[in-house]
Structure formats: structure tokens, C-alpha cells
Amino acid sequence: MAAPPQGQPRHHHRRRHRPHRRAILTCAHVVKNAADFGDDVEITAEWVELGRHATAKVVPGCWAPELDGGGADIALLTIIVPTDLPGTMLHRVPAPRNRTVHAFGFPVDHDFGIWASGVLAGTGGPGCEWIQLDHVERSEHIREGFSGAGAVDDGSGAVVGMVVSAYLESNLAWIIPIDTLRRHVPALDRWVGDDVEPDVWRPTIGVLVIQIGPLDAGRIVDASGKSAAELSPVLQSATRHMSVGFAGIEQARRPEQVLDDVVAPLVRQGATVVLQFDDDSSPSAILAKQWQFDALQQRVNELARGVAQLADHEGRVRRRRAMIRTRFTPRPDLDDIPALAADMEFTLAILRSNVRDKEATKLARALHHYERKLVRGLDAMQRAAEENDEALRDFELQRGRLISYNAKAVEHGLMEDESLAELYRGALLALEAHPCELKAARALVDAYVAEVRRRT
Secondary structure, three states, X not given: OOOOXXXXXXXXXOOOOOOEOOEEEEOHHHHHHHHHOOOOOEEEEEEHHHOEEEEEEXXXXXXXXXXXXXXXXXXXXXXXXXXXXXXXXXXXXOXXXXXXXXXXXXXXXXXXXXEEEEEEEEEEOHHXXXXXXXXXXXXXXXXXXXXXXXXXXXXXXXXXXXXEEEEHHHOEEEEEEHHHHHHHOHHHHHHEOOOOOOOOOOOOOOEEEEEEOXXXXXXXEEOOOOOXXXXXXXXXXXXXXXXXXEEOHHHOOOHHHHHHHHHHHHHHOOOEEEEEEOOOOOHHXXXXXXXXXXXXXXXXXXXXXXXXXXXXXXXXXXXXXXXXXXXXXXXXXXXXOOOHHHHHHHHHHXXXXXXXXXXXXXXXXXXXXXXXXXXXXXXXXXXXXXXXXXXXXXXXXXXXXXHHHHHHHXXXXXXXXXXXXXXXXXXXXXXXXXXXXXXXXXXXXXXHHHHHHHHO
């Protein structure tokens, strides 16, 4: 957090994330007094872990203070003297849900900073332009002192947003996602990199099919008389969803090496590979059969990973929906969340027990069926989570308006005004009520906002 200026218009704030070697991105409220001093104010940014610091100032046109109704709260700074301090790019998350992120902040009594984690829960905050962070067990809370910190995606290591606000009592925090950052400060576009790949389940290993007898369809590569090196060009054009057949494996030069160096990498990349053998008792056919079952076993394990992911998503959506149902009156019209994961866990147990006993082709077909069922289940949870977001949208908007206008009242010296405080308390109690009558709460927030506007 920013320290108040002392003696001169200079702010000294802790490490915030840098989109580039000459730029620093942080929250406007971290350096909010900079606006009082004009564009020439100098701010000292300190990299505590590196023992380094740099002087910066606000980039003209890149100061987006908090709006009356909440939102914005973004400042882009430029370093006056170029340095070799580390920087990063910013990355969008197309599906911002159920991803764990971490941030480095400086809450009270932690002068050297601490790491904390949260899980992206869905859109929220003023105008629903932020993303809510739920607390992660066995992790420090993201709280006051983290504002302006980069939210780093655990899976990809990409900076996917900036911490903007937190409420320790409720274990909730919010980040500003990249789309919102660039909407308020278009100059950030130059530092936006590729999107983070959605955390969508899919098997990471392909399918190996063994055919005794001639191949008569699809893409076929004749391996007869060829070495692994001569067949390796197939790998260069390999894609996850490709299908390719190899005929004459037994007649290849060193068949086992062809299996090791060409076929195995294709299957590991997710391709469907059909191997043709003349004799199912040949050494290379026996080896291929062993690989076939190993690949199927791994695919079952991948399905288990997906089912665990479905169970986690299902639990989060169900808990949030239960909260929403008891939080508001009239009660939102939301369907029950079906127990999709439990049904698939039963199926998974059967598949695991049949890996060695069931015919490989039949097991592969069964796996394909349940993999598609899993994807449909994950899609259903995504839609249910979006329904939850929609049910909370107006509540988040009213809470954001109340918080931001209360801050505005404090800035204008109205904190001790009893009549205004009474309006604020009434709106706050209405929003915090369980259940909350949202229509009545909205009217109280409107009254408070109107009075703050009148007096400021």
C-alpha cells in the first residue's frame, strides 16, 4: 500500500507488477494523491526481494481513478531512468473460473511481503467488471496490502489480473482482469500477450489400435523396409486429433525402434494410431499389444483426473448456489445441481477393473463414450456457474456503489455527518441482511448515493 507523501510530492510503494521494463501497473488508490500534484509527481517503486528501486511517474492519459459507482482504479506508471529490472506481459483468461492464482503483497506487519492464493470464482464487483477470488485453505488471505499486485495463474505462470480489493472478514477478494484493465487504460494493449489456454479437460494421450490383416482406409504409411529415421517425418505434421495407420510394421527395419521412436510419440501427442500386423504372435505385435493396454490404462487415469475436476467444479457451484438461495428474498429461481461426478465415479471404478480383462477395442469405445459424457458435465457446470454470476450481478453492483460512494463521502470530509451516516448504515444493513430483500436494498443505496452526490 502507498505511504502518505511526506514533505514532497513523492510516493514510495512496494513491489507492483511490471508489464514492461519501463512500465509499472498498480491501483490508482495506491498512489491516489498523485492526482493532486499533476503529471510531474515522482513515485519510488521498491523491489524488496531484489534490494532495488526505481523512480516513476504516471503516464499521461493512463490515470483511471475509482469511478463514482466503483470500478477503474488503475494507474500506469513509466520509469524515468531505464533499468534492467524484470518485467512481464499480461494475459487474458477466456474462462476465468476455478483457476488458482497467487499474489505477493505487503499487509500490515509483513514488511518483507508474503505470498497468498485464491481461486477465481466468477465475475463480480462494480458493474461485474472484476473477478471474485475465493480463499484457498492452507494459504494466507489476499487482503489489504495486496492492492496493485499481479495475480499469477498457478497453471501457466501468466499474470492474468491485478488485485484491487479485499474483505478479510468474508475471506473474499477481487482482481481486475485484463479486459477491464485495457478498457480503462487502452495503452496497456501493447503489453497484452496470448490468451491463457482454458483449463478444459481433455485426454493427453491418444489411442493405439491394432489391426491383424490389411488396412484399407484412412491415411496409411507403409513401414516395410524403412527405419525409424525414414518414418520420422510423420511426427513433424502430427496433431492432437490426427489419425494415421502404419502397415508392414513387422517388415520395417528394427520394428521395435519404429514403435519406440515414431509410434509412441504420436500416441503421447494425442493421435489415434492404427498398427497393421500379419501375425499377432510376432514380437513387435506382442510389444504393441502391451503398449495398447498401457495407453488405455493411462487414458483411464486421465478420465479419473477429469472426474475429480468435475467433482471439484460441481462442489464449488453447488456451495455458491446454496449461498445464493438463502441470501436473497424472493428466492432466486435456480435449479438443483445434479450429482454428475458421483455417477461417473461409479463408472470409473468399473472401467479400471476391466482394463486387462476387456477387449481393447471395446474398452476404447467405452472410454470415448464416457469422455464425451465428462465434457458435457463440465460444460453443464460452466453454465451453472454463469447462472450463479447472473443471480449475484445486481447485488454486487449495489455493494460496489455503496462502498465507492462511502469512500467519496470520506474524501469530502463527510465521515462525521450523522444524517449521511444513518443513510449509509441503513443501506449496509439491508445488503448484509440474511436474507437480503434486494429491491428494498437497492432503493436505500440509491438514496445514499443521491445524497452523497448532492453534497459533493
